[in-house]
Amino acid sequence: RYQLDWEDFDRLAGIQLKSHARIDPDLLAPRNQSSGNSRKLVHLITWFAALPLAALIAFSIYVSFFQAKETSGLKLQPALELLARIEQRTLEDGSMIEINRGAEVDVAFSKSERRVYLRKGEANFEVAKDPSRPFIVNVAGVDVRAVGTVFSIRLSEDEVDVIVTEGRVTVKPRTTSTVPDESSADSFLNVGQRARVNLHSESLAVEVSSIDETEVEALHRWKPRLLDYDQIQLGEIVQEFNKSNPVQVVLSDPSLETISLSSSFWSDNVEGFVRLMESSFGMEAEWRGSREIVLRKAN
Incomplete structure (x- = not known):
């Protein structure tokens, strides 16, 4: 949509150039005015005439940007609240x-x-x-x-x-x-x-x-506690997180469940756990609805 708005600006510039080509300076200039002053006056009139259109396009871009930003925020808000730490x-x-x-x-x-x-x-x-x-x-x-x-x-x-x-x-x-x-x-x-x-x-x-x-x-499973794992399978760790949090983690491939992991996590830090899976274990995360995060092997 923003590209279309910029194309409108280009068309506006084209309108100005074409207008300059069509208008006869002698029609607008006083009888004793030089042709140079006539051109300046024509340019000024054309510029003022184009202002309303330019303002309309600029306003369209402004509204489009903030509407898109607000809509995106509304979609993310429920998920962010559920991911918040205790x-x-x-x-x-x-x-x-x-x-x-x-x-x-x-x-x-x-x-x-x-x-x-x-x-x-x-x-x-x-x-x-x-x-x-x-x-x-x-x-x-x-x-x-x-x-x-x-x-x-x-x-x-x-x-x-x-x-x-x-x-x-x-x-x-x-x-x-x-x-x-x-x-x-x-x-x-x-x-x-x-x-x-x-x-x-x-x-x-x-x-x-x-x-x-x-x-x-x-x-009291909602209360944060330190989960300390030593060579524990990922499937078991995910189950423990899911018991403690409203956001559920889903492993897309059964083969991921058998990955052994040694690490420590706070039970309420789902986001930190998911980021570790992405950065250190070659996975990618995807939201499914507002209460599920799917982990799969990165392409």
Whole structure:
């Protein structure tokens, strides 16, 4: 398309030359004006006459460029968000938050308490001990209170899900009326326990249950961890990445699965893994949709 626009510029130049050839300078010049001044006047008039067309072509190029750029960005945006690394945020008190992709967290510390708001998604909290300033996470009106603890919270459309992996927390649901209700009492969670609050229930009762290590590991696969491999087949490594990430890696040829690899990767760094396959193992990557990357032998 840009080539056609430049051709329009060429045609514009041709129009100017042809106009100069057709116009009789004596028709535009005053009776006592020299022919040299007549030519200058003709050139000036022709130049001004061509300005609107030139401006239109330039505007067309400008709009075409930015429309193409914007369209390209929209296509890439979902993939880039899914490839983003897990954010690890250290707070001023030394506490650390691991924020899953797409989650939103706001921090509002004061002298008396350390308050955090989980607006969306899922996060894991490793709380620095400070008995004088309780650490409180508010999520959809539910308060999760801790002192020195490790726990995760997931907010979905239907519920708040809390899992404790170290220490102890209290879960206090929001109250829907001024009348005291036993279901709104604080619930205590210890290691290996899980609390769920149904956001569509009128009582907003806290449902506490036990959870084993296998379940905890499966629910926390999104958390970044170092994967250290020594002569492990590529197929097994890809499976491990796919368990931990929304973007799935696909090997186009079964023969690629048996390639042995010795390296270390962070489990959330799919992009780094794919780039290594391209730069060091003679492969090329191709997006298939917004959630799959196909690896194949480079031509």
